[in-house]
Amino acid sequence: MTTERALRTVDMHINVGPQHPATHGVFRMVLEVDGERVAGCTPYIGYLHRGFEKLAENEEWQEVIIHLDRTDYISQFNNELCYAMGMERLLGVEPPERAEYARVILAELNRIVSHMMFYGAFGADVGALTPFLYAFRERERLQRLFEAVSGARLMHFYFRAGGLKEDLPEGFADELRRMLPAVQHGIDECDRLLTQNEVFLSRTVGVGKLAASEAIAYGCSGPVLRASGVREDVRRSDPYSLYPTLDFDVPVGKNGDCFDRYWVRLAEMRESVRIVQQCLDRLPEGPIRTPVPRYPHFRVEPGEIYVHTENPRGDYGLYLVSKGGVQPYRVKLRSPCFCNLMALGPMLRDSYLADAVVILGSLDIVLGEVDR
C-alpha cells in the first residue's frame, strides 16, 4: 500500500573561488554538489588575464623576458630559459658554457623552489598547517640565493639572448655547495613530515585518478602526466641545453592519483639536487654572454620557431615569430597548467567535496600561466 516516493532533492551549486583559500590564486569553479558528493564542476578562468601575448608584440625582444617572469611566477628561470633559447635559435648563436651551466643550475633550483611551494600548499589543502611553514623555510634558503644572483626575489629578468645578464655573484658556487646538503636534508624532512602520515595517505591514495590514456588525451604534461605512468620529460624526449650530458632519472608514478602526483614532485626535487650537484662540479670559468648584434637595436633574424622546456609544471612551449623587427611579431605560449587543468573534470568524477580541493591542489596550477 505504501508507494515509494523519492524525496525530491536539488543539487546545490557552490561557488569556489576566486577568493577561496584552496583555489591557489584566482581560479574559480562552480561545484555542483549532492550533499558531500561532487556531481559536476564548471571552471572559470581569466581573472588574471593580462594579455601577455599581445603585450609581447609591443615590447622589444629582450624586454619580453619580464613578462615571461610573470606568466608562471613560481618558475621564472625556466620560463626565461625557454624564451632565451628561442631567441638564440633564431639568431643562430650558442651561449657560452658557463652561462649554460648557470642556467641549468638556476632552472633546477627553481624547480625545487616551485615544488616546495606545491608541497606546502598541498599540505594545507589536505588540512595540515605545518608542512607549509617547513616548505617555506626551505624555499627561503634558495630564494636568498636567487636574490643574490639577480637582485630580485621573484621577477628575476636574468637570462638574455646569448647568455646571462651578468656573471654569477662572487662565491656563488661555494655558497651553493655548502647549501646543497641542507637542501637535501630539507627535502628529506618534508618527506618524513607528510608522506607516510596515515591521514595524509587516506586522503590522497586513490583520489582523483587519471588514467594514462586520459592524461595524454587531455594534453597533460609534467608531473601530472608522469604520475599516471607515462615516462615523458622534455629534458629527455627533446633534450635541450646541457641535459643530454647530465645523469638524472625521471620519476614516474603508477596509479595517477593525488598521492602519485605528490610523490613524483618530491622525487623530482631529489633529482634536481643531483643535477645541480653535477653542474656545480663542472661549472667552468669564462665568459657568460655570446655577443649578439645590439646596435642600433637588438634584432632577431626573420623566422619562426617553437621551443619548449620541461618546467616544474610541465611542457612549457613558446612559439616565436620574427619579421626581423625590434619586436617579436608573435609570441604564443603553450601553457602546461592550462592543459593540466583541463583534466580536472574527469578527475572529479565520484569525488567528495573535500577531494575536489585536494585534486585541484595536486594539479599545482599557477593562474598567471593559465590566464596569461
Added chain:
Amino acid sequence: MTLPADIDALVRLFVVANVVLLVVLVLIYIERKVLAHIQQRLGPMRTGFHGILQTPADAIKLLIKEDLTPQSADRWVFQLAPFLVFVPIFMMFVTIPFTGELVVRNLDLGIFYLVAFSSLHVVGLLMAGWGSDNKYALLGGVRAAAQLISFELPLAFAILGVVVWSGSLNLKEIVELQTGIPFLLLQPLGVLIFLVASLAELSRTPFDIPTAESEVIGGPLVEYSGMRWSIFMLAEYASLFATAAIAAAIYLGGWEWPFAPRAGELDGWAARLAGVTWFVIKTLGLIILVFWLRGTLPRLRIDQLMGFAWKMLIPFSFINLIITAAAVVYGGVILLAGWLATGGFAYAVYIRSRR
C-alpha cells in the same frame, strides 16, 4: 564560616565562570605559541612580554567591532546560535571538579549531566549553519551535526565503562576511587576511544571537518564576526578545557593521583595547592596533546570519519563495556582483557588502513 547554600552556589558560579574566561584567554595564547614553535615560528611577540597580551588585545578588538548580521540571514536563528553553543558548554562547568572542594555543585548524576550538556551545542552549530544563509555555512553546519551526533555514542559508551567499574556517576567519588591505580590503566581501550571521540566532539584536527579552512572556510562560523564570533571561540576553548578536565578526572585520577597527601600530612591550604597543581598538570598536558595533534596531522574526510565512528569506535566501545561489566561480576583480573582489546583495536585500525 559557611554561606547559605544559594549564596554559596552563586559565588562559586561567579568564580568558575570568570576562571573559565581567563583560562580560555590563556589557552588561546598557549595554542598559538605551541603551534608556532612546532612550525618554527615565534608566534605573537609584540604585545607585551612574548606577546602575552595578544589574546586580551584580540578579545577587546572583537568586542568593540560592529555586530554584523547578513541581510539575507535568518535574523533570530543567526543571532541566537552563538549563545546556544556557549550556554550548554558553560553549564558543564557546574559539576566539573577542579579539586574535591573547588566545584560548584558535586552532583550525584554528574557524568549523566555532563554527557547530556556536552551534546546540546550541536543545535547551535546547526542553527548557525542554517541561519547564515551561506552554502559553506550550511555544509559546515550539517557536517557538524553529523559528526557530533555520531561521536556522541562512542564517547558516552567509553565513559560508561568507567561508570560501570566505579559504580558511581559522581565525579568526586570516581576520582577518590583512583587513589591507587588510575582508570587509565584499567580502561586502556576506554581512554583511547574517549580521546578520539572527544577530539571529534571538539572538532579538532584531524577531525576539524565542520570548520575545515580549505574546504568550507570556517563552516558555520563563516558569516560571523566581532562579538558573536568570539563567543563561538570562547565556547570552543571552554569545551576543550571541560573535556580535558573530565578526562583528567575520570581517567587520570584527578587531583589525587599519584601523590595524594595523606590525612594530616599537609594542612588545608597546602593540600589544596597540591590538588590544584595535579589538576593543572594533567589538564594542560591533555590540552597540549590536542594542540600538538593540530600541528601534526592533516584532516580526514567526512565519509572516512563517519565510517571510523560507526564501524570502529562504536563496536569497540561495546567490547570495552562488556569487558568492564564482566570484570565487575567475575573479578578485576578480567580488566586485563581490556589491554588485549586495545591491541585488537590497534590491529583493526591497521587492517582498515592497509591498502
